Amino acid sequence: MLWTGVFAAFVLGTYLLMWRAWKKRGRRQAGLPAPADAPADLGTPLLPTLTGRYFGSTSAGNWLDRIVAHGLGTRSAVEATLTEKGLRVDRPAAAGFFIPAADLAGARFEKAAAGKVLPEGGLLVVTWTLGDTRIDTGLRSDHVADHDAWVDAVTRLAAGDAPALTGTKTGTNSITSTNQEGTQQ
Structure with missing residues (x-):
């Protein structure tokens, strides 16, 4: 009985320390501005909605430095929508952004984010800026084959070359863009 009590106290103490560390990290990141709310008109989606898992956000390049401010560290199911205006992230377990x-x-593609390790290339990481902070956000689609189209579309949108959805071929989307001369790539 004594050993059971000692073990229970140890587990409770460990959880208490983890909770305090999470709260302390949130206070350290309190200066981080809140992410934007989605505009009323998102515009035309560039890809079908990505459904899957949100693994969290970290400081760019540091997959263990989780951002917990504003709920960005909360793992959840996710529905992500990419439009020419940006990326909308809806999460049932936390506020969307x-x-x-x-x-x-x-x-x-990455294999790790926010302390979670997956098979090589199993994680879609979107890099973005919030205030003065560069952030990596880890997503995993229910259909990992969709990641290629997402990497291409987000990269082009970030470069100012908005891709256009041209159709569907056997479940994957064909993305094209128009260069300055008006020809498709």
Whole structure:
């Protein structure tokens, strides 16, 4: 009985310390501005909505430095919509947010974000700027094959070359863009 009590006290103490560290990190990040709210008119979607998991946001390039301010560290299911105006992230477990197209820096494949490790290339990471802070946000689609189209579309949108959805081929989307001369790429 004594060992059970000691073990329960140890587990409770560990959770208490983790909770205090989470709150302390939130206070340290209190100067981070709140993410934007989505505009009433998002415009035309560039890709079908990504449904899957939101793994959290971290300081860019540091997959263990989770951003907890404004609920950005809360893991959740996600529905992400990419339009020419930016990226809307809707989460049932936390407040959704919007990343304006001007704040997007790009997207890439990773295997880890916010302390979560997945198979090589199993995570879609969107890099963006919030105030003066560069942030990596980790998403994983229910259909990992969609990640290629998302990386391409977000990268083009971040570069100011908004891709256009041209149709569907066997479940994946074909994305094209128009260069300055008006020809499709």
